[in-house]
Amino acid sequence: MNLSYLTRFPERLVAPLYATLPTTATTSGNRPENFAIEGRNLKFSFTTRQTQDVPVLKDCSIRIPCGQFWMLLGPNGCGKSTLLKILAGLLTPTSGTVYVNGPKSFVFQNPDHQVVMPTVDSDVAFGLGKINLAHDEVRSRVSRALHAVGLSDYMKRSVQTLSGGQKQRVAIAGALAEACKVLLLDELTTFLDEADQVGVIKAVRNSVDTSAEVTALWVTHRLEELEYADGAIYMEDGKVVMHGDAASIRSFIEARQSAYITQINS
Amino acid sequence: MTTVLRPPIGLRFLQPPQLSPSPTSCVSFSLSLKLPRINSNYSSFEVRDVTYQPPGTQLRLLNSVSFSLPEKSFGLIFGQSGSGKTTLLQLLAGISKPTSGSIYIQEYESDGNPSQPPEPLVPERVGIVFQFPERYFVADNVLDEVTFGWPRQKGNHHLRENLALGLQRAINWVGLSGISLNKNPHSLSGGYKRRLALAIQLVQTPDLLILDEPLAGLDWKARADVVKLLKHLKKELTVLVVSHDLRLFQFTLLVFVYLAF
Numbered sequence: 001m002n003l004s005y006l007t008r009f010p011e012r013l014v015a016p017l018y019a020t021l022p023t024t025a026t027t028s029g030n031r032p033e034n035f036a037i038e039g040r041n042l043k044f045s046f047t048t049r050q051t052q053d054v055p056v057l058k059d060c061s062i063r064i065p066c067g068q069f070w071m072l073l074g075p076n077g078c079g080k081s082t083l084l085k086i087l088a089g090l091l092t093p094t095s096g097t098v099y100v101n102g103p104k105s106f107v108f109q110n111p112d113h114q115v116v117m118p119t120v121d122s123d124v125a126f127g128l129g130k131i132n133l134a135h136d137e138v139r140s141r142v143s144r145a146l147h148a149v150g151l152s153d154y155m156k157r158s159v160q161t162l163s164g165g166q167k168q169r170v171a172i173a174g175a176l177a178e179a180c181k182v183l184l185l186d187e188l189t190t191f192l193d194e195a196d197q198v199g200v201i202k203a204v205r206n207s208v209d210t211s212a213e214v215t216a217l218w219v220t221h222r223l224e225e226l227e228y229a230d231g232a233i234y235m236e237d238g239k240v241v242m243h244g245d246a247a248s249i250r251s252f253i254e255a256r257q258s259a260y261i262t263q264i265n266s
Numbered sequence: 267m268t269t270v271l272r273p274p275i276g277l278r279f280l281q282p283p284q285l286s287p288s289p290t291s292c293v294s295f296s297l298s299l300k301l302p303r304i305n306s307n308y309s310s311f312e313v314r315d316v317t318y319q320p321p322g323t324q325l326r327l328l329n330s331v332s333f334s335l336p337e338k339s340f341g342l343i344f345g346q347s348g349s350g351k352t353t354l355l356q357l358l359a360g361i362s363k364p365t366s367g368s369i370y371i372q373e374y375e376s377d378g379n380p381s382q383p384p385e386p387l388v389p390e391r392v393g394i395v396f397q398f399p400e401r402y403f404v405a406d407n408v409l410d411e412v413t414f415g416w417p418r419q420k421g422n423h424h425l426r427e428n429l430a431l432g433l434q435r436a437i438n439w440v441g442l443s444g445i446s447l448n449k450n451p452h453s454l455s456g457g458y459k460r461r462l463a464l465a466i467q468l469v470q471t472p473d474l475l476i477l478d479e480p481l482a483g484l485d486w487k488a489r490a491d492v493v494k495l496l497k498h499l500k501k502e503l504t505v506l507v508v509s510h511d512l513r514l515f516q517f518t519l520l521v522f523v524y525l526a527f
Contacts, residue, residue, distance in 0.1 A: 260487055265494065
C-alpha cells in the first residue's frame with residue numbers, strides 16, 4: 001500500500017524573504033534543466049515547550065536531476081529527515097520554495113506502517129483503487145512494479161511471511177504502480193540485515209534505471225550505499241555542506257571518520 | 267566473589283553450525299573459550315537447550331539454543347532478520363519465559379568443575395537496552411531520567427549513599443560526566459542519548475548488560491563513541507549485543523552466537 005495520498009497537497013510556494021538565487025522566467029509547470037526535485041533557501045524551525053525556537057534547517061538549497069538516484073547524508077540531528085519530509089509535503093517550511101515532480105511518494109522506515117493488505121499483489125494494487133482502471137491495467141501495473149523491485153515470484157505470498165526488507169520493497173512497488181515520479185526514502189536499511197539491505201537498495205536502483213521518469217532521494221548513514229548513487233548531498237547543522245559527486249562526499253566523510261576514531265582512541 | 271580480569275583470547279571453533287530441516291526453527295552454535303586456569307573461582311552465564319514457542323501459536327521462534335558467556339566477556343548475537351535474536355534477548359532479560367530449557371549462572375572452581383549448584387538468572391541481575399531507547403525517555407532532565415527507577419520511599423542513610431555512588435559510577439562509565447545533569451535528554455546528540463540509556467541500566471549495577479542493535483541509526487561519530495564505550499564496559503561487567511554490524515565489534519569479540527533458520 002502506498003500512502004502517496006498523504007503527500008498530494010497542492011505545492012505551496014512561499015516567497016523567500018531574501019532571494020539568493022536569480023529568479024528564472026518559466027512557463028507554469030515547466031522547469032529549466034530538467035530537475036525532478038528542487039528546494040531553494042529552505043528554513044524550518046520548531047517551538048519547544050519553553051516557547052523557544054529551535055532551527056532545524058538553515059537556508060538549504062538542493063537540486064536533483066530527473067531520472068537519478070541521489071543520497072542524503074549527515075550526522076544525527078543535521079536535518080536530513082526534516083528536509084525529506086518537507087520535500088514530501090509532510091512538513092511546511094518556515095520559508096523557502098519547494099518544487100517536486102508529482103506524483104511523489106514517501107517510504108517510511110517501518111514497513112508495517114505501509115504494508116497492510118494480506119497478500120503482496122493486493123497491497124501493491126491497494127492504491128490503485130481510487131483510480132478507475134480496467135482490471136487488466138491493474139494487473140499489468142502490479143506485475144511491472146513487482147518485477148522492478150525483484151519480487152515477481154512473491155505475488156501471492158502472505159505479507160506476514162516477508163522480511164522487513166521485502167515489505168519495504170512491497171511499499172516501493174506500491175508507489176511505482178501509481179506511476180510515482182519521485183521516491184523519497186528515509187533510512188530504510190537501519191534495521192535490516194545485510195542481505196535485506198542490498199535487496200532494498202538494488203530495488204530502488206533498478207526502479208530508477210527501468211524508468212526514465214523515476215527519481216529517488218534516499219537518506220542513509222551507511223557509506224557503502226553510496227556506490228549505488230548517482231549523486232549525493234552532505235548536511236551538517238541544518239545546512240547543505242556538499243552537493244554533487246557521491247565519491248567525493250564518501251571520501252570526505254571517511255577522512256573525518258578516520259581522524260575522529262584516531263583521536264578518541266589515542 | 268573474587269574475580270580476575272581476563273584479556274581477550276583468540277576464538278576457538280568448537281563445532282560447525284547445524285541447520286535444522288524445518289524452515290521455521292532455529293539452531294545455534296557458539297564459539298566459546300576454554301578459559302585459562304586461574305587461581306580463583308569464576309562464573310558463566312549459561313543458556314542450555316532453550317526453546318521458545320509463544321503461547322497459542324504453532325511456530326517455534328527458538329529451537330534448542332545453547333551457549334556460554336563467561337563473566338566480564340563480550341558476546342555478539344548475529345543472524346538474519348527473523349531468526350530470533352531479539353526473542354532470545356527477551357528471554358535472557360526475563361521478559362518472557364522459555365518453553366523448555368534453562369538459563370542460569372554457573373560458578374566454577376579453578377579446575378573447571380562446578381563449585382555450586384546452578385543459580386537461575388533473575389531479571390534483577392540483567393539490564394536491557396532496547397533499539398532506539400531514546401524514544402522512551404520520560405523525564406525533562408538527565409538526572410531525573412537516570413534516577414527514574416530509584417525507590418520512591420526514603421531509605422536509610424546507607425541506601426542513599428549506595429545509590430549516589432552507583433549514580434556517579436554509571437555516569438563516569440558512560441562518559442557523561444561532562445554533561446550537565448539539568449540538560450534535557452532530547453537535546454543530546456545521538457551518541458549521548460545512547461550513553462544516557464546505558465547509564466539508566468548501569469545505575470542498577472546489573473551483572474549482565476544486554477543491548478539490542480546499539481549502533482542502529484547512529485552516524486559515524488556516534489558509532490565510534492559507542493563502540494569505544496562498550497569496549498570499556500566489558501572490563502566491568504558482562505555485555506551481550508545483538509548487531510548486524512560485525513566489523514565494528516570484531517576486535518573485542520569473545521563469544522559469537524549465530525542464529526540460523
